[in-house]
Amino acid sequence: MTADATLGGKSTRGPLLGGGRRKARSSYEVASQWRLMWWKFRKHRMAMAALPIICIMYLLTMCCEFFAPTLPLTRFKSHKDCPPTAIHLFREGEFIGPYILRKDSGMDPVTYRRVFVDTDEVVKMGFFVHGEPYKMWNLIPTDIHFFGPVESGGEFFLMGTDSLGRDVFTRALYGGRVSLSFAVVSIFFTFVIGLTLGGLSGYMGGFVDGIVQRAIDVIMSIPGIPLWMALAAALPKDMSSYTRYLFMCVIMSLVGWTGLGRVVRGKILSVREEEFVTAARLSGATHGRVIFKHMIPMFMSYIIVSITGSIPATILGETSLSFLGLGLQAPTISWGTLLQDCQTIEAIAQQPWKMFPALFIVVTVLMFNFAGDGLRDAADPYK
Amino acid sequence: MLLGYIAKRALKLIPLLLAISVVIFIIIQLPPGDYITNYIIQQQNSGLEVNQSSIISMTKRYGLDQPVYLQYFYWIKNIVTRGDFGQSMQWTQPVSQLLSERLPATILIALLTLCVTWGVSIPIGIYSATHQYSVGDYFIIFIGFIGLAVPGFLLAMCAVYFIFTHTGQSLTGLFSSAYVNAPWSVAKVVDMLPRLGLVVFIVGLSQTAGLVRQMRAMLLDELQKQYVITARAKGLEERRLLWKYPIRMAINPMISTIGWILPGLISGEMVVSIILSMPTMGPVVRRALIAQDMYLAGSFLLIVSVLTVVGTLLSDILLAVVDPRIRFGGVTE
Numbered sequence A: 001m002t003a004d005a006t007l008g009g010k011s012t013r014g015p016l017l018g019g020g021r022r023k024a025r026s027s028y029e030v031a032s033q034w035r036l037m038w039w040k041f042r043k044h045r046m047a048m049a050a051l052p053i054i055c056i057m058y059l060l061t062m063c064c065e066f067f068a069p070t071l072p073l074t075r076f077k078s079h080k081d082c083p084p085t086a087i088h089l090f091r092e093g094e095f096i097g098p099y100i101l102r103k104d105s106g107m108d109p110v111t112y113r114r115v116f117v118d119t120d121e122v123v124k125m126g127f128f129v130h131g132e133p134y135k136m137w138n139l140i141p142t143d144i145h146f147f148g149p150v151e152s153g154g155e156f157f158l159m160g161t162d163s164l165g166r167d168v169f170t171r172a173l174y175g176g177r178v179s180l181s182f183a184v185v186s187i188f189f190t191f192v193i194g195l196t197l198g199g200l201s202g203y204m205g206g207f208v209d210g211i212v213q214r215a216i217d218v219i220m221s222i223p224g225i226p227l228w229m230a231l232a233a234a235l236p237k238d239m240s241s242y243t244r245y246l247f248m249c250v251i252m253s254l255v256g257w258t259g260l261g262r263v264v265r266g267k268i269l270s271v272r273e274e275e276f277v278t279a280a281r282l283s284g285a286t287h288g289r290v291i292f293k294h295m296i297p298m299f300m301s302y303i304i305v306s307i308t309g310s311i312p313a314t315i316l317g318e319t320s321l322s323f324l325g326l327g328l329q330a331p332t333i334s335w336g337t338l339l340q341d342c343q344t345i346e347a348i349a350q351q352p353w354k355m356f357p358a359l360f361i362v363v364t365v366l367m368f369n370f371a372g373d374g375l376r377d378a379a380d381p382y383k
Numbered sequence B: 001m002l003l004g005y006i007a008k009r010a011l012k013l014i015p016l017l018l019a020i021s022v023v024i025f026i027i028i029q030l031p032p033g034d035y036i037t038n039y040i041i042q043q044q045n046s047g048l049e050v051n052q053s054s055i056i057s058m059t060k061r062y063g064l065d066q067p068v069y070l071q072y073f074y075w076i077k078n079i080v081t082r083g084d085f086g087q088s089m090q091w092t093q094p095v096s097q098l099l100s101e102r103l104p105a106t107i108l109i110a111l112l113t114l115c116v117t118w119g120v121s122i123p124i125g126i127y128s129a130t131h132q133y134s135v136g137d138y139f140i141i142f143i144g145f146i147g148l149a150v151p152g153f154l155l156a157m158c159a160v161y162f163i164f165t166h167t168g169q170s171l172t173g174l175f176s177s178a179y180v181n182a183p184w185s186v187a188k189v190v191d192m193l194p195r196l197g198l199v200v201f202i203v204g205l206s207q208t209a210g211l212v213r214q215m216r217a218m219l220l221d222e223l224q225k226q227y228v229i230t231a232r233a234k235g236l237e238e239r240r241l242l243w244k245y246p247i248r249m250a251i252n253p254m255i256s257t258i259g260w261i262l263p264g265l266i267s268g269e270m271v272v273s274i275i276l277s278m279p280t281m282g283p284v285v286r287r288a289l290i291a292q293d294m295y296l297a298g299s300f301l302l303i304v305s306v307l308t309v310v311g312t313l314l315s316d317i318l319l320a321v322v323d324p325r326i327r328f329g330g331v332t333e
Helices: A002-011 A014-028 A033-043 A045-062 A166-204 A206-221 A224-235 A241-256 A259-274 A275-282 A285-325 A337-344 A347-348 A352-378 B003-030 B035-045 B051-061 B068-082 B093-131 B136-150 B152-167 B185-222 B226-233 B240-242 B246-257 B260-275 B279-291 B294-322
Strands: A088-091 A096-109 A114-137 A140-149
Touching: A002 B260, A033 A045, A033 A352, A045 A088, A045 A096, A045 A166, A045 A352, A088 B152, A096 B279, A114 A241, A140 B035, A166 A241, A166 A285, A166 A337, A166 A352, A166 B240, A206 A259, A206 A285, A206 B152, A206 B260, A206 B294, A224 A241, A224 A285, A224 B003, A224 B279, A241 A259, A241 A285, A275 A285, A285 A352, A285 B051, A285 B152, A337 A352, A337 B152, A347 A352, A347 B152, A352 B136, A352 B152, B003 B068, B035 B051, B051 B068, B093 B136, B093 B185, B093 B246, B093 B260, B093 B279, B093 B294, B136 B279, B152 B185, B185 B246, B185 B260, B240 B246, B240 B294, B260 B279, B260 B294, B279 B294
Parallel strands: none
Antiparallel strands: A088 A096, A096 A114, A114 A140
């Protein structure tokens, strides 16, 4: 504590510019591997652009109660299948702040279909408005929403409504919470299985290696989506949605750990014969210590690359399965279950805004691919 | 030399095939309840008379009153010796009959997609690598990213939507309604082609994007090597220089991935077929899984996995034919 204080004091007293320059010159030689990786990652423009978007996505969906203008199950009975509401800023050439026009429903005289027309009634929009009460993260009761009509009860649908009159944007945010956290949770399981089995396989060699390798061969020979579907179909139908979510994560990782397992095994094989490993073993370190303390930090960056690479595949897999009705099931909102609303050509043709959740999927997967590319380039900063 | 190599590879596959069959048998057994009880309930639900003698004969045939490991044995024996994959509960007909109706189309689409994917991605990859950082290269990279990020079902939905709104035609199914039951003729094939093309395009897009990336990266690696510089310094014509070694070297790792692309293609084909309601295995397997009609779904998985294994064997053989270093045992892996 005192040492820190004196050091800090010294550096502010000394010539700031000169010290900084000297630091920059010598920093490259003494920078840690992670710092070098960060510098290399920073050069990848696409990845750097993707990073904040991924963060925003996670922020939006993790705090979806706050960012959503309403609640996912609230039905606006008079606004079923309502197209997106446009946000205006200027009224008759004059800036009056964001507002929307209230929509009235009517009947198309030719097709007898319900249509919505803008009325002249201005509904003011604002930030941090009071809306429907909710509990933030199921803990803090509040009714503040990030953006919405100033007076509560205004019908504001950024991405339209579904056939039951529920706000698609709100549901997409809540669905994103499920889909994005699903990726993280199943990646965690993948990480555990892949690291353990891949590590054992590479470290023990011989019989264990043979078994794990054959297991990887078997899993990789069976097409992924049908295998996921078959395993998901075996889950009992009366499972609670939370248990089902966890089980789906486990299924995803049971099928998906093979890639990581191979990376870990290959890397362990390449460092197994290094002198520092022999030294550690000679000085009496246990197998676990040798693996986790000495070997894994050597190739941690490759593990991270492999994991980032499998996030998009997990998201696509979960949404595809949920879309087909074999993944997460109806009361659970995920991007896949939301897209079930547009399974018919009529729905897509007449209410194209129901496809908006797809936009979230594409953007997320795209950004993870960019970030993964940047990470792959940065994984070996000494190259 | 080559024959010995093939024999060795083929022998290695037998334990793999056995392991796959065990895994799939476990999957078939996973849902709660035993087959006969479920079968009776299914029959009663659909209002059919439950035939006691047929139940007894089925129990005997599939060894359903035996312990599980014997059931596995009966299951495999029936498949290998008689091509009998069990009974589909939903359709109340033998699984093998359903498979023979639907599976050829699935495999046809997958293989066709494989050929198209390869035929398209290698030239594009070569162009992209030889014109690195050009406008065309960036365009290809961009399309590739999109192809990797858009899920197949979404692409299929969008395609159906755009074709419907622009031409008023619904391109679902493999044939238009006029030809579904018509005998094979030139007109029927012509009618089928755009539909088949659509499926192949949608299924192939993400695979193509992946392969183009791989081809580009491999060729770029190769082009930086010293033998290329030497050849160029000696004044070798650019086209000759490219075709003589770098491309051959870059294609090799792609050949070895054929076996692993096949499961991906079949996965993709399944999802897309469900959206486009193709007369392939996709929609059938989906319904079978929702109804937990496991013999049907499991048999599909088994056949497709065996095909994948055969695919890897073929790709190994092809690689040995193309790459003399492997043929003569110079390179182990």
